[in-house]
Amino acid sequence: MKLSYFKQTCFYLLLFLPALINAQGINVNLSEKSKINFSGMLQTQFNYSLDKDVDIAGKHHTGTEYFSRNSFSVKRARLQLNATISDRINAVILVNFGDFTGNPQNKVLENAFIKYSINDYVNFQFGQFRPQFGQEDNYPVDFVRSIDYSNGYYLFGANSWQSFQIGASYFGSIKDLAVPIKYYIGVYNGNNRNQTGDNDDGKIVPARLVFGLGKSTELGLSGGAGKNMGQKIWAWGADIDYKKQLDERWNIEMVSEYKQGVNSVAYFDQTDPLVPVGHFGMRGIYLQPNAGYSFKHTRLKSLEVAFRYEYLDADFKQQGNARQSYIPMVSASFAEAYAIRVQVGLLMDRYQNNIPNTTQYNTNRLICQVQARF
Template sequence: MKKIFLFIISGLLFTFFSVSAQTKSAADSSVNGTNSFKKNVTVNALIVGNYAVSLTDSVGINGIHSLKDSAINNGFNLRYVRVSGRFQITPRFDANVLVNLSEFKNDPQGKVLENAFMRYKLNDYVNLQFGQFRPFFGIEDLYGVEQHKSYYWSNQYNAFNRSNWMSFQLGAAFYGSLKPVNIPLKYYFTVYNGNGRNVELDNDNSKDFSMRLESEIIKGFTVGANFATTNFKRKNVGAYTFDLQTFHKLNNNWDLETESSYAYGYNLRDFMDAKVDVDKIKNYRMHGLYVLPLLRYNIHRTGWKGVELSCRYENLLENIDINPNPRTTVVPMVSFLFADNHAAKFSLVGIIDRYKHNMPGTNKYSQNQLLAQFQLRF
């Protein structure tokens, strides 16, 4: 498997050097002016909060069923209080930091710090990145929560995050685009510890490798293919996802977008929790699917930018082989946009969550919930 990744890397580097020999990068011209370059700092903040109401008896807003009928069925919550900084050191070097201060409300150990990485832009074809960041595996790793088309990450994303295939990791990456030479392809390659964020050291000598290829096959249709692999307790395991994004401008006021993804891989978290022999790892697999259409009505007025209607459908099976319990979730949502680029947004959300088998006293229990959510980014 590693030979395959080395082959891919070699091919991408060959493509880069071939293209660079024929095309003068715009970044090259900026190097001559490095001495006169002025360093700059950009600081942003994001606040996302909600008020939730559970409509299901004995199930709290945290999704956990209470055997004693003592569940908290409504309440306010701050999901994100993020502060980010981007520090442009030279035309090619920058550093990025992102923290989520809302995680201080609980045990902050292993949390709070999300991004902390440095980046070097050689040209349009190759960017190098090192530190803590989200590896480029799956469509939801490519944007921040403020650009999300629903109220939160998909169940699929959270499940694969628990097995450390996705979300914040320590590692290195290189990525780029071949669009400047009329090749509609973006590539992303990441190598990371696979232990999650804010972990001082790796717990073994194996690394996770992930690869994403993305192409706009025709205007308005972008497909992505992702693959990840690692040597886990001397066993080769992996995961992959396929995704599709579409965008159609229906007229001057109406836009239609869709986002969909299918993921399949090993459920390493459940395997570790089970504490069984490593040969049993083949029995711990999961897969998930979601489809998210979004219709936007654009309003070009000061203080009133538009209305969005979306409905995410999800199907997730976290353990295919052992006591399978499929989960289906439908999330209708209406959002009112008061500033460009979702800088000010208010949303009303319905969450319809269904398990095939309810498990009393756990979070695997069917529930209906209503959510009012606000988002401010500045």
């Protein structure tokens, strides 16, 4: 580990020392209106490749080099500080120590923002956080109904529309309407998280509207435009979230989403940029039904069965290589709100064209994930 990373680690350890001392979470009263709350989440995984020539990361191998087809790992080790400064202002810091297991550069720090709330209609947020550009932005990863976020979430995150970005946003909701509305608009640097500053004068401006269609359904519309290193970029999407409690034990949910936009990452990866940025397009769709059954008076609180289908093409206007993913999954929760959760899923990727010795190759991987929230 480089010295700078060692110093960064020490800083975060000192910052979250109270949470490390008391793993159950503590409240520290600073004044009559100020309070600090610590919480955390740990995710561990066992990953097993069912293909002899594919490693745990999904990379194909044709040579004789050694690689791993099964491995235990710590995927996330998060600690969060939530400071309620007044009845209108709070600050949040979220770090993921699991990033230190790989290359922590430009990682580790996830949320770092200040939120100022006046009422339901007027709220402001400043710092580093996830822009609102899809239904997945509303789910902390420990509440995701599959093994992880969708592949499209990470692709659009790399292009600055999702994941953790630095900027400011305005949001609110109007509840006393026949069709309730939530609205979000923000301005972000557009060069992803943990940067000391923007690398150009360009900014991205994503916006989102969410309409409540009855008690069970929400329709989301997202769109955005901006500039990256002088190049005009844009993206848009739509999603539907349906939730219903069938009775006191059974519940179902269906999440679906479509997104499309300019893949500026692919444009800047050109060795000799001759193709205009607008000729690099990315698009994807995913469907995810989920059914859950709750137990009473037992240590096992709930069982859930989910299946996610996703189609993603990172460069459909050029020579793209479409990826289809099928992920059936079963999860068991042994405490309320997924505080203790065990998930077992099968990740099956199918590419339009198999490319040997790359991650763009058909794979079948078994994943077991154990989660604890405190």
